[in-house]
Amino acid sequence: MGTKKESPEKRRNQILDAAMDVFARRGFHKARMDDIVRESGLSKGAIYWYFKSKDAIIAAILDRIFSREQKALKEALAAEGSVAGRLEELVRRSARHTLSLRFSIPLMFEFYALAARHEQVRAALQRYYAAYRADLARLVQEGVDSGEFAPVDADKMALAIIAEFEGLILLWVVDPTKVNLEEDALRGLRLIIGRAQRERATNRTCEEDE
């Protein structure tokens, strides 16, 4: 009705776009397949042609969110400059990225809740955070090796950095007026890595401005 003969990939994306919208608006459970049907402009049968169930759509969205997230992470880590600088850049980008996704963030919390009961979701989240933590640890280790950082446990430092950021997102979701995601995340990062930074970095560390 309206749309005809599109590439399968386009159709899948059309459906996932609609689904993210609907899920963000109503939550996984309250969202009805009919909502997705309406929002997508396709038919019930078409949806079921491309995804075998509602759960399959949820899984596909999880994949989509994480692959986008990971791409952003890789880009930030691949940049030039000091380790501290690259961490700050990562935090800045992530904060902005999160802000731009504003409406699908609640979905993430649905996933965390789901993780407790849903093997596949849990596995996907575990893979994602393990990779994230490993990437960050590698970067911190680089700083230690180069002498930019004191000899800290890179993995533990990475964990602290990720936790701080994720925790801020949580608090921001609860009350966006009380958290300035980019600014507070940057400050959190500096608090965490501050003591590990060697003297020679003092001149570039203690400002709060962009």
Next chain:
Amino acid sequence: MGTKKESPEKRRNQILDAAMDVFARRGFHKARMDDIVRESGLSKGAIYWYFKSKDAIIAAILDRIFSREQKALKEALAAEGSVAGRLEELVRRSARHTLSLRFSIPLMFEFYALAARHEQVRAALQRYYAAYRADLARLVQEGVDSGEFAPVDADKMALAIIAEFEGLILLWVVDPTKVNLEEDALRGLRLIIGRAQRERATNRTCEEDE
């Protein structure tokens, strides 16, 4: 069916205990009232005598979790000793408390997800975190005033501490094998307040003013 005429308070708790169990096991939406009926050992009618809807039960659980949490917080803050010591004690207690609640933590994430769409849940979470942050900020300020801490922005420091802890809980929920809640939370706290503590790093403190 077994139980008759109990004190209203006992009955409410009987129901909420059952509900928390069921919700933790199946999630808010997949949990059926019949599950709660079965788990509580009461009848359908009895449940609805004490709570006018499933939502009302959810709200009551939110209250219950938070009032317990807040009680724990107040206790920890009221202790003796240095501010840093009290913060560490708070983190230790909270970590253990969280571990003991292991099975109801996923509920919290249901609440965060719910917050986006549910006015009352959002308001309750906002009140809780605002109080938590204010309490912590007061403690930090105490440290600043006593000279134990450098003159940092107590509110921002409180935010960073809470975010770190909540973030660790999130990562622990996703993969309990990768996070040692008590140990990692303690390390996170020390990283965050480390630079502000006077006895070690007085000469290089960065101000945290607006």
Next chain:
Amino acid sequence: MGTKKESPEKRRNQILDAAMDVFARRGFHKARMDDIVRESGLSKGAIYWYFKSKDAIIAAILDRIFSREQKALKEALAAEGSVAGRLEELVRRSARHTLSLRFSIPLMFEFYALAARHEQVRAALQRYYAAYRADLARLVQEGVDSGEFAPVDADKMALAIIAEFEGLILLWVVDPTKVNLEEDALRGLRLIIGRAQRERATNRTCEEDE
């Protein structure tokens, strides 16, 4: 709670008064026993002490309505004067009585609907209308015997008179703005008995005033 130790009869009436109110407001089926409990100011148990079920209350109300109705009928028929005059008086009284019951009239229609499926209700209605018709037929026959009326079939005439009145009540329930119960009922009566009235009655028959 409030009321204590009353005579059984008073209690029963207290309950029936409350029940008629509630039934008129919500209909038999939508009316809940709890509504009657609240309206009566008694307790659940008290209601069930005096009436063994909701149906028993309905039956009692049916009885009550009909015995009141029958009393009114007897009174009107026992009056003095010409038959036509007594019929007019009956119609006048009945119209006013109906108007005064305004809010319980819909109940009557619940009863008519119920009659089709409910043996006891049907029997009660049949008894009532049979008696009504017989009483009226006796009166008409009196008119025939006295020569006030031409020799009509008194029973058929009674049927026509009752039908006209009941039909007007129906139309008045549907739209009270379109029917003036007293006036239209009087006119209906006169139309029906008009042709049967003998010459000597012409001087008192054709006016429309009270």
Next chain:
Amino acid sequence: MGTKKESPEKRRNQILDAAMDVFARRGFHKARMDDIVRESGLSKGAIYWYFKSKDAIIAAILDRIFSREQKALKEALAAEGSVAGRLEELVRRSARHTLSLRFSIPLMFEFYALAARHEQVRAALQRYYAAYRADLARLVQEGVDSGEFAPVDADKMALAIIAEFEGLILLWVVDPTKVNLEEDALRGLRLIIGRAQRERATNRTCEEDE
């Protein structure tokens, strides 16, 4: 279950037929959707595909009854002959029509009872009777204009005729053994219009003006 893909109109009728049966047998409130499901031979979902609620089905039945009734009325009024003859024909047809609907008549009383509390039902009934009365009044007026009737108030005469007929239906529903619908309705009609008819009683006509 059995039937697949039928025209929407057929399906709606299939459902309404089943619903009328069930409602007549059990009354609006005692009738369960499952009864309609069973009676219709369709599935629960199919019923709700065509009607969004039980109330919607009730409303549709009201419409159906009235549109059939109105059609019958128009036909009778459109016939040839004297006004009295056409009125008699109308009564005869209506009586037979009512008899043929024997089992759905109780439904009508449910509607009258419902009218008191249900705005839409009330409005539908009001429209129906207003139209009925207007049509009948037009016919009577025709008789007055042609000189067949004395100059009576056509609207009042119409009201009396309708009331007589509806009242007889009521009494017939209560006790079918005591009312011969066709015969008694015809007699009722003649009683009411008798005095107004010119050929017999021209010399003693009473005016019916306001």
Next chain:
DNA sequence: CATGAATGAGCTTTCATTCAT
């Protein structure tokens, strides 16, 4: 007599999924 907490069968409605076309 009176109370009101407790019972549980039963109700309407929803919605993921299927499948004839």
Next chain:
DNA sequence: TATGAATGAAAGCTCATTCAT
């Protein structure tokens, strides 16, 4: 490929009735 009518298992909630106190 695509459609949307049709399916039917739940689900949340109601409420007449009971009965220990």
